[in-house]
Amino acid sequence: MRRAYLAISLDGKIADRSGGVGFLAPFEGMELGYDAFYATIDALVIGRATYDQVRGFGPWPYPGKRTWVLTSKPLEDPPPGVEALAGGIDGLRAALAAHEGGDVWLVGGAALIQAALACGLIDRLELVIVPVIVGAGVPLFGDAAGPELRRGEVRELPGGVVEIHYWIGPERA
């Protein structure tokens, strides 16, 4: 299963106008189920800008998992298990089709999620909605109308956070 799991503000932002995620800081020590989620993931996909940002934060936060970085430029000294994936969304489609492991986490950023949504490469959206109105910032969703959604699980988490899952596309028999 291809899963887009993201923290967003109530106004749908994944970052503030500077690209920062300081609005998530108050929730970082809370038990929001991230570890349980991460344990179910076999591989990750991450956009190049998000990868570079995460690399700048400190130690690689996704050790021990195969990770594809969508990029047309080589990665300098990537962490173990991390590889560049060229060819844009078509390259991603091919990699996902060839993937024989378990669940894949589409980490972000917004451009990756929007392209993957538009191309049918996401099975489930898993939104962790923090009770903050960020204002100007980077919206998860863009100007394109989305595919059909079916609500899955709804969880009330600590700190006023709500997690909602949406299955993408019409129900399968």
Add this chain to the structure above:
Amino acid sequence: MRRAYLAISLDGKIADRSGGVGFLAPFEGMELGYDAFYATIDALVIGRATYDQVRGFGPWPYPGKRTWVLTSKPLEDPPPGVEALAGGIDGLRAALAAHEGGDVWLVGGAALIQAALACGLIDRLELVIVPVIVGAGVPLFGDAAGPELRRGEVRELPGGVVEIHYWIGPERA
């Protein structure tokens, strides 16, 4: 209590790029609790553009309730109970302070809600989130960061709809 009760898309839009709300049509026959909500409301506040749009839809949908229309221009032949309220957000603040009845519903549109949020005139946000990604359209929230929010009730409704309440501002003793 001053309550902003609105239907929004998953991507936070209250209307599409033409100002239309066709994305809400699939949910209109569903039991989403609107009648129970409406029964708790004593008076309404509505922005002028939204008022004009609603008037164009057909019969006035809010009969029997006192309604303030925020506008600097007179209303032509308003329905019974509907009156113009001048002075913008300051006029609204004064009217709300003088109101001795029960709950007031801030209907919209986005400009009214954003101004009222910024000025501390909303006690509770009540968001009815439909499982649709509208794309380009009219976002409920603007570029301003919001006040502190505290999650209230979360309801899973038919059609994949989720209703979430947020109290505005720090908890009162």
